[in-house]
Amino acid sequence: MSEKENEQHFDVINGLHVRHMNNVVEEIFQYLDAESLQNVELTCKAWRAAASGVNQEKLWQVLLHNKMLTSPVWERLDHCLPSKLPQPSSNSLSSQNLFNKFEFTVKALQKNWLENDLNRDYVDCDVGLRRCVFQMRNKFIALWEPISGIFKIWNRITLKLEEVYQGPPLQVDLDYELYEHALLYSSNGLIYIRNLTTKTTKIYKPFGSENGKSIIYLRVENGFLCAVVDQKQTFHMNYRSDVVVWKMKSPTEIDWENPRRVSSVRMDNTRILMDNKFIVVAHQGSSDTTCDVYLMSKPQRKPNYIKLSVTHRELLFQDGFILVITDKGEIKIVDVATSNSRIIATVGVDFSGRSNFLRIHSGYIFAFSFVGCSHGSRIQIWDFKKATDPTTELPLLPFCSHKLFMEPAMVLHVDTFGVMGVNREMGRVNWRDIIWTLNFLPICNFCKQVKKRLPKCASCKSAKYCSSICQKADWNHHRDLCRKTRDYEEKNAPFTLA
Numbered sequence: 001m002s003e004k005e006n007e008q009h010f011d012v013i014n015g016l017h018v019r020h021m022n023n024v025v026e027e028i029f030q031y032l033d034a035e036s037l038q039n040v041e042l043t044c045k046a047w048r049a050a051a052s053g054v055n056q057e058k059l060w061q062v063l064l065h066n067k068m069l070t071s072p073v074w075e076r077l078d079h080c081l082p083s084k085l086p087q088p089s090s091n092s093l094s095s096q097n098l099f100n101k102f103e104f105t106v107k108a109l110q111k112n113w114l115e116n117d118l119n120r121d122y123v124d125c126d127v128g129l130r131r132c133v134f135q136m137r138n139k140f141i142a143l144w145e146p147i148s149g150i151f152k153i154w155n156r157i158t159l160k161l162e163e164v165y166q167g168p169p170l171q172v173d174l175d176y177e178l179y180e181h182a183l184l185y186s187s188n189g190l191i192y193i194r195n196l197t198t199k200t201t202k203i204y205k206p207f208g209s210e211n212g213k214s215i216i217y218l219r220v221e222n223g224f225l226c227a228v229v230d231q232k233q234t235f236h237m238n239y240r241s242d243v244v245v246w247k248m249k250s251p252t253e254i255d256w257e258n259p260r261r262v263s264s265v266r267m268d269n270t271r272i273l274m275d276n277k278f279i280v281v282a283h284q285g286s287s288d289t290t291c292d293v294y295l296m297s298k299p300q301r302k303p304n305y306i307k308l309s310v311t312h313r314e315l316l317f318q319d320g321f322i323l324v325i326t327d328k329g330e331i332k333i334v335d336v337a338t339s340n341s342r343i344i345a346t347v348g349v350d351f352s353g354r355s356n357f358l359r360i361h362s363g364y365i366f367a368f369s370f371v372g373c374s375h376g377s378r379i380q381i382w383d384f385k386k387a388t389d390p391t392t393e394l395p396l397l398p399f400c401s402h403k404l405f406m407e408p409a410m411v412l413h414v415d416t417f418g419v420m421g422v423n424r425e426m427g428r429v430n431w432r433d434i435i436w437t438l439n440f441l442p443i444c445n446f447c448k449q450v451k452k453r454l455p456k457c458a459s460c461k462s463a464k465y466c467s468s469i470c471q472k473a474d475w476n477h478h479r480d481l482c483r484k485t486r487d488y489e490e491k492n493a494p495f496t497l498a
Helices: 003-008 012-018 022-029 034-043 045-052 056-070 072-080 094-115 384-388 468-491
Strands: 119-124 133-136 140-145 150-155 161-166 175-179 182-187 190-195 200-204 213-221 224-231 240-250 260-266 270-274 278-284 289-295 304-308 315-318 321-325 330-335 341-346 357-361 364-370 376-383 400-405 411-415 418-426 431-439
Touching: 012 022, 012 045, 022 045, 022 056, 034 045, 034 056, 034 094, 056 072, 056 094, 072 094, 119 468, 133 175, 133 411, 140 175, 140 182, 175 213, 182 213, 190 213, 213 270, 224 270, 240 278, 260 278, 270 315, 278 315, 304 321, 304 330, 315 357, 321 357, 330 384, 357 411, 364 384, 364 411, 376 384
Parallel strands: none
Antiparallel strands: 119 431, 133 140, 140 150, 150 161, 175 182, 182 190, 190 200, 213 224, 224 240, 240 260, 270 278, 278 289, 289 304, 315 321, 321 330, 330 341, 357 364, 364 376, 376 400, 411 418, 418 431
């Protein structure tokens, strides 16, 4: 073979490897996507040898990190999966395994959306619904009982009661927010942040030595913490108060040193929404909603005003857009930078009822509505990016729309991973309070692990198990729901059951 032919057939990767330049090989491999990186070892023996000489754990960590930065669903999977893989070791590529697990879970999640393929589960919680305050998020369900001051925390996926935590009792000014793995609440001018993973609580005095300050409103949204502050002696919801906003470094770490403050804000029937650019103070009246829009970078400037002819309580804010839903069931989107608005989609039912919900989660819009018959409900999903793209042809059709059987709920939450609700029903002896879920995640109803093969309960088709062992172990818990779902199917054949 000539010297020119040798140059044409020279293997760069092998050449670098035999010269012990594995750091350069690693620099080249970092530009590969996941599929290409997985195929490196299958290319030839020389490339397999080269791959063995680089830090593949680091390469997969970078791929996983980048994917979680660019995909909201991937980012939230880290908080919602019931267990994580073992820590990295010299004999296992745990970051690669975690990447593959996330990739499978997201694909299965999207497939289950399209096929309306859900798991049903429930747990008796015995909480006394009428005097409690519930919040539901990615990984946890939190309840606060005002009289005793007790917080109860359930795992959102396993429905296991993870903690009963004593907060301050009989605090009428207490407000709380559940955000990822943190529970934040305020009392007597202090802000408490409890890490639900480490079970530790830190107490902060955000206003220093200022006396007589009371926090009358607390909210966490899009990586920002907001508190409305007033003097205890003068507080009244018709008075004007100061709004203070802090950037969150993480769910349990706040940048207390650089607050943004909006002075003298009217706080009657008001909600506060935030993102990186704007602070939106929404005043909901009997016939319309008025939004005062402040710049996050210059909160003392005079706000712009946006008036919306809607009264429904759902008001969402994401990436500079307000989403509202009219009483006619039309989803309206408003660009707060330009005040331009347009109807992007129609839910198709009267949305004035309190049991209907609109949510933005992981880059998607979710609409949940009751459709008029016994326990009949509909869930619809739209792509948020397409909805905010001015070039998208309207009306935007949902890529997923399904009817399903669902118990009436006093508290309800809808997001990427499914539907959660809390209701009260008559048990065999007395009333009982129940937390229940419809779960899109591909997990076993008993062991709660993500699995590729999950046969359904043959009787109700609403529960999945990874083995007969798990199904038998869950039967005493599942049989009441199995009977109820099967009875509903017989009475309401036209509905597609989860």
